[in-house]
Amino acid sequence: MTTIHRRRRAVSRALTVCLAASLLTVTAGEPASAAEIPTGARSLQSVNLPGSYVRHSNYLGSVAAVGASSSAQAKSDATFTVTPGLAGGTGCVSFQAANGMWLRHRDYRVRLEANSGSTTFLADATFCVRDGSAAGSVRLESSNFPGRYLRHRNNELWLDPSTTNPGTFAADSSFQVTAPWVAGRRSPVIKGLYGDPNIAYLNGRYYLYPTTDGYNGWSSTRFKAFSSTDLLNWTDHGTILDLGPQISWSDSRAWAPTIAYRNGRYYFYFCADTNIGVATSTSPTGPFTDALGRPLVAAGFRSGQMIDPHVFTDDDGEAYLYWGNGYAYGVRLNADMISFDAAQVRTFSLPNFREAPFAFKRNGIYYLSYSVDDTRSENYHVEYATATSPFGPWTHRGTILSKNLGLGVKGPGHHSVVKAPNSDTWHIAYHRFAIPAGDGMNREVTVDAMRFNADGTIQPVVPTL
Structure with a gap:
């Protein structure tokens, strides 16, 4: 084999290795997640603040303690109906409160607002389910701001990038899906035939x-x-x-x-x-x-x-x-x-x-x-x-x-x-x-x-x- 042929083979092998590495990088992206949140009435408990749940108060999202002795209002505010994502997407969900409003992010703050029907609102109110830091937990990634997750910060809910506080971010943005504090809308809605x-x-x-x-x-x-x-x-x-x-x-x-x-x-x-x-x-x-x-x-x-x-x-x-x-x-x-x-x-x-x-x-x-x-x-x-x-x-x-x-x-x-x-x-x-x-x-x-x-x-x- 001539020297030029050997050089060509070496270059070809190098290109193949580089191409394979490139393909692995491209196809990996966000890892496939086995996590899911069933639709219906659910509550979300913080992984690193046990006993504290995602809830809304004054139309803002927060994480606060909720327990058996909490008021009926607190339990209701910590209960959401999980639906397929308003903006679509495989494995994505939205969260509707008992008053009909939805959790969405705006200016990176998580808020409770009525559905305006706009493309922006639907995307802001859609979160894609990812694996959380603890077994069986989930993280919620923004559908329109990839790399930003629902996370508690000083007991407030924000949409933060995963590079924020690397030591605690994974736990701050992880939640256990639990039974609802308040039973969701049941069928039939009126008793009787x-x-x-x-x-x-x-x-x-x-x-x-x-x-x-x-x-x-x-x-x-x-x-x-x-x-x-x-x-x-x-x-x-x-x-x-x-x-x-x-x-x-x-x-x-x-x-x-x-x-x-x-x-x-x-x-x-x-x-x-x-x-x-x-x-x-x-x-x-x-x-x-x-x-x-x-x-x-x-x-x-x-x-x-x-x-x-x-x-x-x-x-x-x-x-x-x-x-x-x-x-x-x-x-x-x-x-x-x-x-x-x-x-x-x-x-x-x-x-x-x-x-x-x-x-x-x-x-x-x-x-x-x-x-x-x-x-x-x-x-x-x-x-x-x-x-x-x-x-x-x-x-x-x-x-x-x-x-x-x-x-x-x-x-x-x-x-x-x-x-x-x-x-x-x-x-x-x-x-x-x-x-x-x-x-x-x-x-x-x-x-x-x-x-x-x-x-x-x-x-x-x-x-x-």
Whole structure:
């Protein structure tokens, strides 16, 4: 072998070694982590301050002692609902407090703020789970500032680089995931058998108006109302409308109500024996009185069943009534909220539509979501479409809520949607078969988070128990 050939081989081996080393350096990056935080209600205990937990106080993140004798407020403030990361990412999570706000960093300080829906907020509120300094512990790395971690400093929570105080940083930024100090949102959110929930935010409280279940053929005659300030603890306000003594034209099959507000009055739209009626009150908890003495939409008015009303009020104050089973209908209500021009009723073309249309608006996009299949089927689920006007034309976008047999969730549907005040935080209320032995006439109501992608499409809802 000539000298030049030997030199070429030596150079080739050197390049190969350098290339291999380079590839190892590039592919190593942040080490693969086996750590994870299960979704649901959780608390985070400091590794090097035993007995101290991540909590919020005055809208700032901190680490403070919490124990069995601590106040209910302290325990609540140290409990978070862990969700998949708002900004996405494998192994990344976000933390929502009981008041609906989220832990996020801003100016490297960890704060509790409402979800604005901005790309920056979603990234600031997303943390990727890494292995902690102690067995079974975790560290939380910023999704948009790699190399910075959630860390306690003088009992305050900051987002600090890993080069800070190398001697203690690993322990300062490590936390044990523990059972929650306060049980998280449980399903069902209201005790008993109910279906077809309509959720609304009125006068500083969330309200639920469901169908009362547990009757053969859904033959209940009464409507009830429930309210909450935090979506966790619900007050039962009792019967707000009873078909028998209060509605002269029907006394059976009280189904699927919805509520709207205008000019100091609440308008309660309801099904009664496959007609749609409307009652009014000066209070969201009634008592309500029949506004017309007859149906607003009578059985046989159009093809399909005249059931499942929903009223959407647009930004300009115009109100629209949607309804239908088998066919989806919509019409603009007159200013009195109890009449409309029958000649202006629209029929919508919606793939797979069965019933329960629900309209809302976000960032200039109109959404029309609806239930598919039969409410007695475990395959009952929710799909949706979008448009640039309240009457469409509608573009089908897919499924947002469906069964999860691993959790025992069957037949989730007939939903409604609400936005938390002064935020871009959204929730979806829906029913599912009662667990463990329910069916389409024995259902339970639950409320879960509903999140959006950057392009405005809705992420599939993750059912919780």
